[in-house]
Amino acid sequence: MIRVVLPPHLRTLARVTDEVAVEVDGRPTLGSVLDALEASYPVLRGTIRDHVTLKRRPFLRFFACEEDLSHERPDTPLPDAVVRGAEPFLVVGAMAGG
Amino acid sequence: MIGVRLLVGTRKGAFVLTSDGKRDKWEVNGPHFAGWEIYHLKGSPVDQNRLYASQSSGWFGQIVQRSNDGGKTWEPVGNKFAYDGVPGTHQWYDGTPHPWEFKRVWHLEPSLHDPDTVYAGVEDAALFQTTDGGQNWTELPGLRGHGSGPRWQPGAGGLCLHTILIDPSDPKRIFIAISAAGAFRSDDGAKTWQPINRGLRSEGIPNPTAEVGHCVHRIAMHRSRPRTLFMQKHWDVMRTDDGGDSWQEVSGNLPTDFGFVIDVHAHEPETIYVVPIKSDSEHFPLDGRLRVYRSRGGGNEWEALTNGLPQRDCYVNVLRDAMSVDSLDPCGVYFGTTGGQVYASANAGDSWTAVVRDLPPVISVEVQTLR
Numbered sequence: 197m198i199r200v201v202l203p204p205h206l207r208t209l210a211r212v213t214d215e216v217a218v219e220v221d222g223r224p225t226l227g228s229v230l231d232a233l234e235a236s237y238p239v240l241r242g243t244i245r246d247h248v249t250l251k252r253r254p255f256l257r258f259f260a261c262e263e264d265l266s267h268e269r270p271d272t273p274l275p276d277a278v279v280r281g282a283e284p285f286l287v288v289g290a291m292a293g294g
Numbered sequence: 295m296i297g298v299r300l301l302v303g304t305r306k307g308a309f310v311l312t313s314d315g316k317r318d319k320w321e322v323n324g325p326h327f328a329g330w331e332i333y334h335l336k337g338s339p340v341d342q343n344r345l346y347a348s349q350s351s352g353w354f355g356q357i358v359q360r361s362n363d364g365g366k367t368w369e370p371v372g373n374k375f376a377y378d379g380v381p382g383t384h385q386w387y388d389g390t391p392h393p394w395e396f397k398r399v400w401h402l403e404p405s406l407h408d409p410d411t412v413y414a415g416v417e418d419a420a421l422f423q424t425t426d427g428g429q430n431w432t433e434l435p436g437l438r439g440h441g442s443g444p445r446w447q448p449g450a451g452g453l454c455l456h457t458i459l460i461d462p463s464d465p466k467r468i469f470i471a472i473s474a475a476g477a478f479r480s481d482d483g484a485k486t487w488q489p490i491n492r493g494l495r496s497e498g499i500p501n502p503t504a505e506v507g508h509c510v511h512r513i514a515m516h517r518s519r520p521r522t523l524f525m526q527k528h529w530d531v532m533r534t535d536d537g538g539d540s541w542q543e544v545s546g547n548l549p550t551d552f553g554f555v556i557d558v559h560a561h562e563p564e565t566i567y568v569v570p571i572k573s574d575s576e577h578f579p580l581d582g583r584l585r586v587y588r589s590r591g592g593g594n595e596w597e598a599l600t601n602g603l604p605q606r607d608c609y610v611n612v613l614r615d616a617m618s619v620d621s622l623d624p625c626g627v628y629f630g631t632t633g634g635q636v637y638a639s640a641n642a643g644d645s646w647t648a649v650v651r652d653l654p655p656v657i658s659v660e661v662q663t664l665r
Contacts, residue, residue, distance in 0.1 A: 205329060205330065255352055290353065
């Protein structure tokens with residue numbers, strides 16, 4: 197299971213209060229964990245990445261194990277610590293605005 | 295029970311305000327969707343408990359919410375707004391071609407006959423429709439496919455389709471308005487469209503009387519006279535009596551004819567309301583005095599309505615979707631400000647009270663008359 201930490205507004209939208217866990221078939225990648233997340237929580241479709249192009253929304257970032265994965269390709273494997281469940285995959289909203 | 299329900303969209307959430315027919319005591323419920331921008335909420339004319347809300351965020355994009363119990367509970371529905379075919383380009387601020395990109399839903403207009411059918415006006419300007427209660431949205435491409443589309447240019451607030459009016463006598467006749475393309479009419483249920491901007495004059499564009507390019511801020515209609523429309527343009531208050539084929543200016547004695555909102559009295563089709571704003575560079579009331587202006591003759595001669603409104607040190611704005619009228623007698627008139635006040639008049643504008651004073655900046659106000 198991959199642990200995913202969502203920003204507060206997306207937790208509210210998904211009606212969860214804490215981190216979530218999603219099952220991914222095969223070697224988990226950046227793209228497959230997002231696919232699994234959207235499959236488990238369809239309300240998140242379009243809020244993290246574009247419906248059609250699947251590009252990351254500009255004001256969101258993907259972090260894991262103190263690395264910024266935001267600009268990695270969708271087929272980039274997730275770090276082992278995330279795959280083992282020792283570390284979460286973080287979806288982070290840019291700190292901006294009021 | 296007779297009463298009214300105000301649906302208030304703000305920069306930081308939605309609020310539902312209810313009152314009985316006297317409209318002097320209000321219950322405030324909210325914020326719903328706290329922290330999100332709520333550009334618009336509107337109820338179905340045939341099911342007063344069916345509401346739709348446009349919820350958006352620069353971070354997380356667009357969500358559409360639906361309520362089946364008058365706003366007590368909500369559920370997210372479909373949020374996929376994909377343009378039909380290859381989107382093409384419109385003009386950017388500097389006149390260069392810019393790809394059409396979906397940003398948000400500005401306005402939701404439920405069908406007059408079916409609670410599951412809703413039109414959505416979006417930025418970048420296009421008209422979408424759902425026929426399944428918001429689960430799926432499809433572009434009605436005839437509008438954006440109008441030959442003038444590549445020449446449309448955004449206003450300061452973006453290239454937004456903000457007004458949708460359906461002719462009650464012929465639901466195939468639909469009027470829409472876009473900043474800053476202008477007004478358009480369809481006579482065939484949104485399949486084909488024609489610009490209806492003859493008579494408009496806008497000094498800020500290369501050809502002041504161009505077919506398209508006018509910054510129309512809002513259009514209003516009285517349901518008994520669907521060929522008569524009233525328009526608050528960037529500058530100028532206008533009217534048409536032939537469904538938009540020709541417009542005449544009716545700004546008359548207004549102290550400034552810049553503004554955003556315009557609406558029509560529920561029972562008097564020649565009584566109209568505007569809130570004059572100083573200018574396009576100073577978006578607040580003239581002289582710091584918040585005044586609604588009412589014309590009882592369809593324009594030209596206007597009277598200031600000030601009773602209960604701040605007459606000094608007031609520097610708020612009233613945005614284009616932030617005025618509405620109920621259908622009680624006397625007619626109730628409501629508007630919200632960027633200072634977070636929602637003002638109500640239960641006597642057609644003769645006097646006003648602040649229903650709430652400290653909401654986030656108000657983007658939209660709709661009213662439902664509950665029976």
